[in-house]
Amino acid sequence: MIVRNVRILGGEPVDIRIEDGVIAEIAPEIAGEPGIDGGGAIVLPGLVDLHTHLREPGREDAETVQTGTQSAARGGYTAVHAMANTSPVADTAGVVEQVWRLGREFAHCDVQPVGAVTVGLEGRQLAELGAMADSAARVRVFSDDGRCVDDAVLMRRALEYVKAFDGVIAQHAQEPRLTGGAQMNEGVVSGRLGLTGWPAVAEEAIIARDCLLAAHVGSRLHVCHVSTAGSVEILRWAKSKGWNITAEVTPHHLLLTDDLVEDSPVGAYNPIYKVNPPLRTRADVEALRAALADGTIDIVATDHAPHPVEDKETEWSAAAMGMVGLETALSVVQEAMVDTGLLDWAGVADRMSIVPARIGRLSGHGQPIEVGVPANLTLYDPSVRTEVDPSAFASKSRNTPYEGMTLPGRVVATFLRGKPTVLEGKLV
Amino acid sequence: MNRHLISAGDLSRDDALLILDTAEELARVSERSIKKLPTLRGRTVVNLFFEDSTRTRISFEAAAKRLSADVINFSAKGSSVSKGESLKDTALTLEAMGADAVVIRHGASGAPHRLANWVHGSVVNAGDGTHEHPTQALLDAFSMRRRLGALDGRTVTIVGDVLHSRVARSNVLLLATLGADVTLVAPPTLLPVAVDTWPCAVSYDLDAVLPKSDVVMMLRVQKERMNAAYFPSEREYSRRYGLDRDRFAKMPDEAIVMHPGPMNRGMEIAAEVADSPRSTIVEQVANGVTIRMAVLYLLLGGETA
Numbered sequence: 001m002i003v004r005n006v007r008i009l010g011g012e013p014v015d016i017r018i019e020d021g022v023i024a025e026i027a028p029e030i031a032g033e034p035g036i037d038g039g040g041a042i043v044l045p046g047l048v049d050l051h052t053h054l055r056e057p058g059r060e061d062a063e064t065v066q067t068g069t070q071s072a073a074r075g076g077y078t079a080v081h082a083m084a085n086t087s088p089v090a091d092t093a094g095v096v097e098q099v100w101r102l103g104r105e106f107a108h109c110d111v112q113p114v115g116a117v118t119v120g121l122e123g124r125q126l127a128e129l130g131a132m133a134d135s136a137a138r139v140r141v142f143s144d145d146g147r148c149v150d151d152a153v154l155m156r157r158a159l160e161y162v163k164a165f166d167g168v169i170a171q172h173a174q175e176p177r178l179t180g181g182a183q184m185n186e187g188v189v190s191g192r193l194g195l196t197g198w199p200a201v202a203e204e205a206i207i208a209r210d211c212l213l214a215a216h217v218g219s220r221l222h223v224c225h226v227s228t229a230g231s232v233e234i235l236r237w238a239k240s241k242g243w244n245i246t247a248e249v250t251p252h253h254l255l256l257t258d259d260l261v262e263d264s265p266v267g268a269y270n271p272i273y274k275v276n277p278p279l280r281t282r283a284d285v286e287a288l289r290a291a292l293a294d295g296t297i298d299i300v301a302t303d304h305a306p307h308p309v310e311d312k313e314t315e316w317s318a319a320a321m322g323m324v325g326l327e328t329a330l331s332v333v334q335e336a337m338v339d340t341g342l343l344d345w346a347g348v349a350d351r352m353s354i355v356p357a358r359i360g361r362l363s364g365h366g367q368p369i370e371v372g373v374p375a376n377l378t379l380y381d382p383s384v385r386t387e388v389d390p391s392a393f394a395s396k397s398r399n400t401p402y403e404g405m406t407l408p409g410r411v412v413a414t415f416l417r418g419k420p421t422v423l424e425g426k427l428v
Numbered sequence: 429m430n431r432h433l434i435s436a437g438d439l440s441r442d443d444a445l446l447i448l449d450t451a452e453e454l455a456r457v458s459e460r461s462i463k464k465l466p467t468l469r470g471r472t473v474v475n476l477f478f479e480d481s482t483r484t485r486i487s488f489e490a491a492a493k494r495l496s497a498d499v500i501n502f503s504a505k506g507s508s509v510s511k512g513e514s515l516k517d518t519a520l521t522l523e524a525m526g527a528d529a530v531v532i533r534h535g536a537s538g539a540p541h542r543l544a545n546w547v548h549g550s551v552v553n554a555g556d557g558t559h560e561h562p563t564q565a566l567l568d569a570f571s572m573r574r575r576l577g578a579l580d581g582r583t584v585t586i587v588g589d590v591l592h593s594r595v596a597r598s599n600v601l602l603l604a605t606l607g608a609d610v611t612l613v614a615p616p617t618l619l620p621v622a623v624d625t626w627p628c629a630v631s632y633d634l635d636a637v638l639p640k641s642d643v644v645m646m647l648r649v650q651k652e653r654m655n656a657a658y659f660p661s662e663r664e665y666s667r668r669y670g671l672d673r674d675r676f677a678k679m680p681d682e683a684i685v686m687h688p689g690p691m692n693r694g695m696e697i698a699a700e701v702a703d704s705p706r707s708t709i710v711e712q713v714a715n716g717v718t719i720r721m722a723v724l725y726l727l728l729g730g731e732t733a
Contacts, residue, residue, distance in 0.1 A: 183537075186621055188625050190620070190622075191622045191625075191626075194557055194558035194559030194560065194597060195537050195538070195557075196558075197620075197621065267542075267545055269537070269538025314515060315515050315539040315542050316537065316542070317536040317537070317538075317557070318515075318536060
């Protein structure tokens with residue numbers, strides 16, 4: 001198969017020939033079959049998400065492995081890491097293998113399960129991390145996401161233990177005692193709205209502690225969804241020490257701010273903006289963008305968190321936390337990072353494919369686009385602007401904060417090992 | 429005026445004065461032997477109470493009935509809500525019954541905003557979580573004006589748990605609109621972090637503020653705060669922030685004492701202060717009915733007074 005007239009990382013137009021799922025030739029004009037016309041689209045290495053909630057098993061009303069991976073493919077992803085907070089929790093080899101097998105069966109994108117750090121996400125006893133690492137699912141990323149491993153001793157042990165199989169602990173940094181009943185970022189808006197505040201320090205204190213723990217035991221640490229300017233400062237300091245720490249930011253924390261809870265086109269107190277960690281202030285958004293640009297924050301991860309309508313059409317405090325994000329991530333990153341001049345397309349490939357694959361120890365993903373590597377590719381047209389239409393999502397859920405917003409860019413096609421999963425913007 | 433009354437901040441100065449002036453006229457009606465007016469005959473007002481608050485509910489009920497509206501009381505306990513019905517489904521049910529106004533009391537901040545998306549009638553906020561209670565602020569302003577005259581330049585001191593107080597939020601917004609100078613007094617733990625952005629002054633020292641106050645409004649201290657490290661003990665709170673007889677003596681002679689009720693006598697306010705002639709606490713209850721009549725009249729009546 002030949003993919004014609006595409007621009008690798010936004011460079012000069014070329015044709016790409018794919019054979020047996022591998023890139024066989026890259027040249028300005030390749031003779032042969034008509035192939036697929038890329039129309040001058042940018043080619044990126046297939047995107048890799050380190051933070052996806054597929055909800056299966058347990059909440060198949062919100063998302064399944066099938067719909068979640070279809071949503072990923074439409075967003076340009078060729079691999080996703082499925083978070084462990086399912087029901088039952090992915091804290092055994094059995095559950096992670098089930099999720100992994102479902103991903104293989106549907107084959108819209110690769111599904112790499114994340115294992116829970118503690119049994120039942122309860123924060124009391126380590127889950128059988130080694131069994132999950134040795135299973136067919138080959139788990140390398142462990143996270144109690146949604147909950148913080150707040151016990152310092154347990155966190156230390158987890159960081160140490162996974163060194164035996166090159167694992168990493170991905171921490172949801174949230175000091176639970178400082179966030180009891182918390183509803184939104186603690187600041188000007190929370191005070192006016194009478195919503196219990198979620199202080200930045202609750203995130204920053206855990207990040208600081210975990211960086212020190214990781215340094216002390218010489219382990220890898222990954223920090224999930226960094227949301228505050230203070231967290232960025234701590235990470236910058238920790239990285240300056242040469243410690244083995246990586247961090248992610250979500251698309252929504254790069255674009256949206258907490259004042260939307262008070263004033264937005266969808267009305268005040270609309271839980272479509274309720275998310276964990278919460279939307280922060282404009283100053284935080286600016287700091288996160290700068291940190292992603294300078295590498296202090298390594299990657300973009302979606303924290304795609306599907307919820308059924310009834311869990312969002314409620315009063316604020318009763319609503320579920322989270323937003324879907326797979327199908328809008330690249331557009332939001334273009335809006336926040338590329339169109340602002342902070343990142344070029346090589347930078348986008350680095351932050352959304354190459355480095356997340358490296359952190360997750362995923363082979364075959366996040367490779368430079370060159371002859372001999374697996375043809376995991378995303379074709380993206382950055383020149384269009386369209387209104388976000390949730391009814392067009394492949395995801396089972398519609399809880400997007402971008403409904404009605406105009407965002408740039410469109411995923412034209414996605415290839416998983418040479419096989420198109422999306423063509424002309426539609427699932428194959 | 430807006431179709432709804434959800435936040436005191438939504439009221440312009442003209443709106444607020446119109447409500448207060450209308451209440452003044454309606455108060456004269458209340459002095460007659462026949463208190464009932466035909467204004468809202470055939471209109472339906474639903475009192476939708478998700479929290480127990482007999483005082484506020486009967487105040488709204490009396491106000492609606494004196495204007496001849498049909499009143500439906502819907503309390504969450506023992507209703508479909510206790511069986512897990514969502515706020516939205518409750519709203520759609522009320523909508524199908526043709527409610528012209530829904531008076532809502534809810535434990536969640538912002539519930540009235542959400543309700544307003546789902547019903548066509550007017551939504552009146554009767555207290556939402558730790559957010560606002562605009563009719564309380566209006567009745568407080570009405571009570572102050574009756575005792576002191578126009579509020580421009582008057583100094584109002586609000587004392588207590590500002591962080592969790594819907595009464596304080598609504599009063600700060602409304603009193604700023606009406607030109608009063610508000611000072612909040614509380615231990616630092618019971619003030620929101622960004623209180624410096626509010627249209628008022630802040631002090632931790634009640635004794636320093638009292639001699640300059642025309643009005644001192646004491647807020648109720650909720651029992652559940654007492655075990656959550658907001659302050660060391662009830663007695664320490666009472667010593668530092670309670671309005672006892674000695675502090676009462678420091679207030680200017682004409683200054684008045686207010687409390688939205690229900691009071692913790694001996695905690696935030698001494699019994700003899702609460703019962704003094706300069707306390708407006710009982711008047712506030714009577715004025716509550718009057719101000720709620722004015723609000724329903726202006727939201728539903730359609731004409732000006």
